[in-house]
Amino acid sequence: MQIKTVKRICILGIVAISASWSGYHSPLPDHLKKKVNKTLIRIFGKDIKHSDEILTDLHSNHHVFNLTQGDSLMGYAIASRALGCKIGGCSTDNKEKSSFEEFFYMTVFNTNYQIEKVKVIEYTSDHGYQIANRGWLKQFKHRENFTVGENIDAISGATISVNSIVNGVNSQKDIIRKLQENDKL
Numbered sequence: 001m002q003i004k005t006v007k008r009i010c011i012l013g014i015v016a017i018s019a020s021w022s023g024y025h026s027p028l029p030d031h032l033k034k035k036v037n038k039t040l041i042r043i044f045g046k047d048i049k050h051s052d053e054i055l056t057d058l059h060s061n062h063h064v065f066n067l068t069q070g071d072s073l074m075g076y077a078i079a080s081r082a083l084g085c086k087i088g089g090c091s092t093d094n095k096e097k098s099s100f101e102e103f104f105y106m107t108v109f110n111t112n113y114q115i116e117k118v119k120v121i122e123y124t125s126d127h128g129y130q131i132a133n134r135g136w137l138k139q140f141k142h143r144e145n146f147t148v149g150e151n152i153d154a155i156s157g158a159t160i161s162v163n164s165i166v167n168g169v170n171s172q173k174d175i176i177r178k179l180q181e182n183d184k185l
Contacts, residue, residue, distance in 0.1 A: 022159045028053070028063040028079055032104055035121045036079050040067065041108060043117060044074060054184060062175055066185070067108070075116065076109045076185060083130075084128045084161035101125040105165055107140070107172050113180060115140050118169060128158035131165055146170055 028036070042050045050065040061081040066141040067074040104122040107115055118140040119131035132137065139152050146152045146166045155162050179185045 032079065032122060035104075036065075036077065036106055037039050039119050039121055040077065040108070043108060044069060048074065048085060050077060054179065062172060064175060064179065066117065073111055075111050076108075076113075076176060077106055078175060079104060079106045081119065082161070082164040082168045084123065084125045084131075084158075084164065100160070103161070105168070107169055109176055113176050113185075114142050115169070115173075120165075120167075125161075128155075128161035130155045130158045140169055144173065162170045 037050065040050060044067065047069050050066050051068070052065075053062040054143065063079045065077045065079075067077055081102050081104055084103050101123065101124060103120060105118060105120045108117045108119075110116050118137045120137070123129055123132050136153065136155065140146065143151060146169055148154050148162055148166050150164050152162070176185070
């Protein structure tokens with residue numbers, strides 16, 4: 001067995017606790033794990049399995065998983081929290097948590113660490129929901145370093161959500177890069 005394969009198997013047994021927005025450490029809630037699983041099955045088929053969370057930074061809002069089918073590594077997924085506006089809007093000047101709602105999205109990476117898909121897995125606000133549009137989310141596929149207005153389209157009425165998910169996907173790319181550099185993938 002190759003050393004990298006042994007490392008991957010060891011990583012599968014590690015469970016990480018990630019920080020929530022409020023600063024407390026918490027794993028991905030069960031209802032979101034189910035949504036992650038459903039999304040992965042839609043992308044890869046029913047034989048896809050995801051590992052327990054790979055240990056990352058305990059002050060992170062990102063939950064990282066290895067994706068396998070049988071004995072084959074298919075890629076990686078990161079489920080993350082982001083901020084959107086509550087109904088009635090919110091001002092970018094108002095940074096209070098109470099003026100924002102959290103939403104969850106997932107990014108799927110292939111074994112070459114390229115983005116295959118970004119999917120909003122839970123968006124509860126009535127404001128800014130346009131970011132869940134598949135056509136808009138396709139902009140992330142196989143690209144690097146995202147900037148709203150340059151290589152990612154802005155969405156009128158969803159400015160906070162757009163900027164939040166774009167910054168989050170850039171952070172996810174950094175996490176994948178760091179895990180790769182530290183031989184944790």
